[in-house]
Amino acid sequence: MDFTLSAETHDLCKRIDAFLEQHVLKLETDPGSFGEGENIREDLLQDLRAKAQAEGLWCFQMPRDLGGQGQDTVGMAACYEAAGRSIFGPVIFNIAAPDDGNMFLLNKVATPAQKERWLVPIIRGEARSALAMTEPHPGAGSDPAGMMRTTATKRGGLWVIHGHKWFITGAGAAKHFILLARTSDDPKRGLTAFLFDKDQPGWRIERRIPIMGPEEHGGHCELIFEGLEIPDENRLMGVGEGMKAVQIRLGTARLTHCMRWLGMAKRALEIATAYVDERQSFGRTLIEREGVQWMLAEAAMAIETGRLLTMQAAWYLDQGNQARKQVSMAKIQVADTLHKAVDVAIQLCGARGYSKDTPLEWMYRYARQARLVDGASEVHKMVLARNLMAEGREFWSWQPQRRK
Incomplete structure (x- = not known):
């Protein structure tokens, strides 16, 4: 196993460290730097994100043709560790959860049209995202395949969603969502993934759940689905491949x-x-x-x-x-x-x-x-x-x- 870093990755890590030293670490002890949820204040974040993008310190995990740095997983490990030196680092460089994992999934499996609509805005920093999977008891937790209760019912070219999710990280600030719902009783292929955005009717944020904190931007929210309609073209992967x-x-x-x-x-x-x-x-x-x-x-x-x-x-x-x-x-x-x-x-x-x-x-x-x-x-x-x-x-x- 060779963990030797490429010259490019090594240079990225040095530049990440210099960026944090110059722009970010000094903010961590200033109470005025923090906003809702005890994370970096939104206006400061947007300013630092613009600086990071201008310096090529952005989305290390995404392909270059989509605006990232094209690092493999070993390279990501080094860059993410360097960014994690600051409590604000990951979100500044657009490698923070849940956007990071959502970008990875969409880049891996989304259709070209889906990537253009749902992925590219997240990479550019124009939209945030959330993954709606976890449910209150007796719904899905560590065993989503066996316990998922949120349903998606096919009606013509639409999927109609009913259910209840909670502890959905980033939901309060998200524009784009990935949703897991039950489409059949098959024990292995009963779940399907869908894409929807915050402006669609038929769902709501019930509350932002208070936690021990601190939080990612958008908090951890409880969501109610009461007839959200999702076009079949916004289904992610095949039916049953959730x-x-x-x-x-x-x-x-x-x-x-x-x-x-x-x-x-x-x-x-x-x-x-x-x-x-x-x-x-x-x-x-x-x-x-x-x-x-x-x-x-x-x-x-x-x-x-x-x-x-x-x-x-x-x-x-x-x-x-x-x-x-x-x-x-x-x-x-x-x-x-x-x-x-x-x-x-x-x-x-x-x-x-x-x-x-x-x-x-x-x-x-x-x-x-x-x-x-x-x-x-x-x-x-x-x-x-x-x-x-x-x-x-x-x-x-x-x-x-x-x-x-």
Whole structure:
């Protein structure tokens, strides 16, 4: 497995870091930089997005002919990690969830006409998007294929939608939506994916659900569908291929979470190491104390472990492998590591870390969602256990490199 970065990717990472140093990091400790949901204020965001686009630091994951940088998954891992150094970085460079995963799916499976209408505006930064899949109990959660209750009924050339979704990330700011609904009782091919936009009648946002926060732009919303009509031309993939669409999206989207979280975890240690290197107690700097060194070393090692698992999964994806168990391992490890790194950083910075003088308290609250989003850690452990039982010793086999 070769994780060597191309010269182009290496240059992108350096330019991302310089951009953050020059324009972004200073905003994180200014209360005036934050808007609704404790994310970057919209006018600041649009200004920084324009600067990033002008410098070619935009949509690293999308093809060049659509306005992106054309990075493969390994290149994305490096760029996303660099962008994750700032709590505002991913959304500035247009690689934040949920748009990131939605762009990936649409680029992979949408028709040319669908790409022009639904994908290109997201790439350009002219529209935001959301994925409407999760439902309240007893509806779809970690088992959408078996528990989806929102229905799509065919009437002529239209699909009529009735149902209830919740915790739909970004819905309050989204213009374009990808919707999963049940079209039959087939246990494997019962779901279908559709595209709709916010201006269509027949649905509404019931509420923006208050959360521990902070949030992505648009929050996490509860949606009600009462006869939304979607033309068949806005069906994404074939009838019954909704779960296939979900797996295509989430395979990479779960890993891009890890990429961004690694940048945040590294930043937390960056803040902590700078503090313990200068803070004195009982005649010695904190870094001179063995206990502090152990805390930093363990967190740094956990981050490196997460990076290697993430890069391995990225490499597997670039070889054409679905990499489900590799992605699950990375997701479990990096979610735990993010919390560990930020927790250690707060402990070492003391009251300063717990205050809003650094972004650490923001990171700490954000980190708690990592073990839940895009599959709870326990679900990913179930995936790994199933693979282990099915594969035996082959669970640990190496994959040969794809011949070009």
